[in-house]
Amino acid sequence: MSEATLLEARNLRKSFLTAAGVFAGASRGAPRQAAVDGVNLDLAPGETLAIVGESGSGKTTLARLLLRLIEPDAGEIRFGGRDLLAARGAELRRLRREMQMVFQDPFASLNPRLCVEAMVGEPLEIHEPALSRATRRERVGAILETVGLGADAMPRYPHEFSGGQRQRIGIARALVLRPRLVVADEPVSALDVSVGAQILELLQNLQREFSLTYLLISHSLPVVAQLATRIAVMRAGKFVEVGVAEHVLAQPAHPYTRALLAAVPEVPA
Amino acid sequence: MAPLLDVCQLTVELPTPSGWVRPVNDVSFQLAPGETLGLVGESGCGKTMLSLALMGLLPPGARRAGEAWLAARNAGGAGRLNVVALGDRELVALRGREIGMVFQEPMTALNPVLRIGVQVEEAIRAHLPHSGRGGSAPGPGEIGRRALQALERAAVPEPQLRARQFPHQLSGGLRQRAMIAMALAADPQILIADEPTTALDVTVQKQILELLARLRRELGLGLLFITHDLGVVAQVADRLAVMYAGRIVEEGPVVEVLRRPRHPYTEGLLRASPQLRRRKLEPIAGVVPRLDALPPGCAFEPRCPYRRAECAAAVPELRLAAPEHRARCILVEPVVEEVTR
Ligand SMILES: Nc1ncnc2c1ncn2[C@@H]1O[C@H](COP(=O)(O)OP(=O)(O)OP(=O)(O)O)[C@@H](O)[C@H]1O
Ligand SMILES: Nc1ncnc2c1ncn2[C@@H]1O[C@H](COP(=O)(O)OP(=O)(O)OP(=O)(O)O)[C@@H](O)[C@H]1O
Ligand code: SF4
Ligand SMILES: [Mg+2]
Ligand SMILES: [Mg+2]
Numbered sequence: 001m002s003e004a005t006l007l008e009a010r011n012l013r014k015s016f017l018t019a020a021g022v023f024a025g026a027s028r029g030a031p032r033q034a035a036v037d038g039v040n041l042d043l044a045p046g047e048t049l050a051i052v053g054e055s056g057s058g059k060t061t062l063a064r065l066l067l068r069l070i071e072p073d074a075g076e077i078r079f080g081g082r083d084l085l086a087a088r089g090a091e092l093r094r095l096r097r098e099m100q101m102v103f104q105d106p107f108a109s110l111n112p113r114l115c116v117e118a119m120v121g122e123p124l125e126i127h128e129p130a131l132s133r134a135t136r137r138e139r140v141g142a143i144l145e146t147v148g149l150g151a152d153a154m155p156r157y158p159h160e161f162s163g164g165q166r167q168r169i170g171i172a173r174a175l176v177l178r179p180r181l182v183v184a185d186e187p188v189s190a191l192d193v194s195v196g197a198q199i200l201e202l203l204q205n206l207q208r209e210f211s212l213t214y215l216l217i218s219h220s221l222p223v224v225a226q227l228a229t230r231i232a233v234m235r236a237g238k239f240v241e242v243g244v245a246e247h248v249l250a251q252p253a254h255p256y257t258r259a260l261l262a263a264v265p266e267v268p269a
Numbered sequence: 270m271a272p273l274l275d276v277c278q279l280t281v282e283l284p285t286p287s288g289w290v291r292p293v294n295d296v297s298f299q300l301a302p303g304e305t306l307g308l309v310g311e312s313g314c315g316k317t318m319l320s321l322a323l324m325g326l327l328p329p330g331a332r333r334a335g336e337a338w339l340a341a342r343n344a345g346g347a348g349r350l351n352v353v354a355l356g357d358r359e360l361v362a363l364r365g366r367e368i369g370m371v372f373q374e375p376m377t378a379l380n381p382v383l384r385i386g387v388q389v390e391e392a393i394r395a396h397l398p399h400s401g402r403g404g405s406a407p408g409p410g411e412i413g414r415r416a417l418q419a420l421e422r423a424a425v426p427e428p429q430l431r432a433r434q435f436p437h438q439l440s441g442g443l444r445q446r447a448m449i450a451m452a453l454a455a456d457p458q459i460l461i462a463d464e465p466t467t468a469l470d471v472t473v474q475k476q477i478l479e480l481l482a483r484l485r486r487e488l489g490l491g492l493l494f495i496t497h498d499l500g501v502v503a504q505v506a507d508r509l510a511v512m513y514a515g516r517i518v519e520e521g522p523v524v525e526v527l528r529r530p531r532h533p534y535t536e537g538l539l540r541a542s543p544q545l546r547r548r549k550l551e552p553i554a555g556v557v558p559r560l561d562a563l564p565p566g567c568a569f570e571p572r573c574p575y576r577r578a579e580c581a582a583a584v585p586e587l588r589l590a591a592p593e594h595r596a597r598c599i600l601v602e603p604v605v606e607e608v609t610r
Contacts, residue, residue: 265478
């Protein structure tokens with residue numbers, strides 16, 4: 001693996017029992033379906049790799065594998081040169097704090113009983129328990145400022161915020177540990193166009209400010225087109241095409257990519 | 270051609286702890302046979318509330334004002350009836366028979382424990398003229414045949430197989446086709462589709478949009494198509510109405526409105542919408558105002574890059590900006606309306 005790679009995955013596989021398999025009692029030979037089916041991926045620091053694909057193509061499963069939120073059936077993952085799948089205990093915790101996730105539904109992903117300060121401070125409490133209360137407050141206030149919310153959001157609860165503001169809280173929570181990699185799974189698909197544009201702009205600015213590497217997951221090619229440096233097109237658990245964003249969008253090589261592009265309804269110019 | 274639907278100053282009011290709010294405010298538009306009117310606007314601008322008002326399905330406690338004239342087939346002498354003035358019984362008779370509706374998430378509109386075929390048959394049976402006199406009511410065999418026809422019309426492949434299946438056994442796209450079959454089962458003249466493709470993949474969305482375009486052509490349907498996606502509306506609509514905080518702020522031929530928007534809000538939506546072409550997105554500043562705290566004049570004033578002092582004075586009227594193209598903004602230099610109309 002080259003020095004310049006932040007995240008590297010080889011031949012990742014994950015299958016689930018199908019509904020039929022679940023009813024069949026789920027032992028050997030029960031029908032399984034490959035959600036991620038032999039994916040290879042290299043992520044260079046500072047780039048934005050977008051994974052696009054239709055519902056059920058395996059995008060979220062792949063993201064969860066890459067963050068080791070679930071264990072693969074087979075394959076290798078290296079993060080910053082370390083074997084992520086072999087990591088245990090303190091080392092795993094250290095690797096994990098460098099990779100954070102932003103979710104699609106800001107409402108569902110935030111604990112309704114925690115005020116913003118507690119919610120955004122929680123990762124700090126876990127990963128930097130030695131921090132004094134005052135320092136933690138400062139860090140939380142600063143990151144809220146950075147995502148455009150301001151420290152006066154701290155005592156408030158998620159239901160007091162709009163969808164776009166909740167997405168900002170989710171981003172603040174992901175960034176408070178100063179990770180190197182941020183995986184954003186459909187970060188704007190639950191938002192209105194104007195609010196979505198604000199969040200996309202924020203993600204762009206944060207990437208510059210903190211030298212972040214992004215894995216952006218989306219079913220929307222227009223959204224992906226705004227941020228991605230490279231695009232991987234996923235279908236039925238496999239990448240059917242990976243390339244520089246401009247090329248994939250302008251000269252798609254795979255028929256499936258062409259079909260996806262052709263189906264995007266465009267505003268008349 | 271006489272319009273199928275002539276909505277005139279329709280207003281909906283809802284009670285809230287902070288007083289009455291108007292999610293639909295002084296809305297007027299017409300819908301001709303075979304025509305598609307696209308209705309766009311961000312979340313909460315009143316799109317769904319408007320369609321529920323036309324269907325007589327408003328939440329309890331709601332008040333309606335204004336008129337919505339429907340060219341109903343069985344309206345009697347006048348040939349038109351005002352949906353806003355109808356009672357519940359008459360509205361039930363009207364739903365499905367004169368106006369059909371398709372929702373964003375078919376899973377919530379379909380009954381999960383009934384087979385698709387049974388649900389389509391129910392939609393047909395609900396609108397049969399009451400049997401008894403004359404004895405011409407179709408039997409179960411005939412209704413079953415009509416249900417299969419309805420599924421076929423919505424291009425459901427293998428309708429006989431699908432009719433025997435339950436909603437969860439169908440993909441999202443097929444469920445939406447089944448919904449369309451049910452909505453059209455009683456041959457309404459108007460179809461209201463509220464974000465019918467928002468939950469679908471683009472390739473499936475394309476198929477559903479093509480299906481709706483064909484049905485509208487073949488059946489002469491008037492289609493009210495609600496979406497927040499400017500690309501989608503460009504594909505399906507003839508005319509476009511843009512809503513903001515309960516009011517229509519711009520209306521006109523779809524390509525004209527999207528190419529030469531005359532209202533700053535429409536322009537803002539266009540600048541904020543991601544396209545396949547990469548460019549700098551420009552979010553609209555600020556947030557949508559709450560309905561219980563609307564600005565006194567133009568509702569868009571606090572966010573508008575072109576605002577002037579007089580914008581806050583009074584709600585601007587819709588002004589004619591070009592033939593058939595109106596915008597609710599003081600910047601519009603009104604063109605003189607043709608006298609012959
Ligand atoms: N925990 C699970 N148990 C069983 N099957 C699963 C599980 N998670 C995912 N799957 C299946 O794996 C496949 C891929 O799902 P995944 O959620 O990764 O797709 P996706 O590309 O993220 O789709 P979407 O765009 O709808 O979010 C699907 O067929 C899904 O049903
Ligand atoms: N029962 C209710 N009481 C008071 N206000 C309500 C009620 N239901 C909806 N509203 C308000 O009415 C307004 C219009 O809502 P509506 O559902 O029509 O918006 P929409 O344009 O369809 O939005 P979306 O794109 O999210 O579907 C919103 O501001 C909403 O908060
Ligand atoms: S009336 Fe004034 S504030 Fe409203 S959209 Fe026009 S210029 Fe902007
Ligand atoms: Mg997913
Ligand atoms: Mg709605």
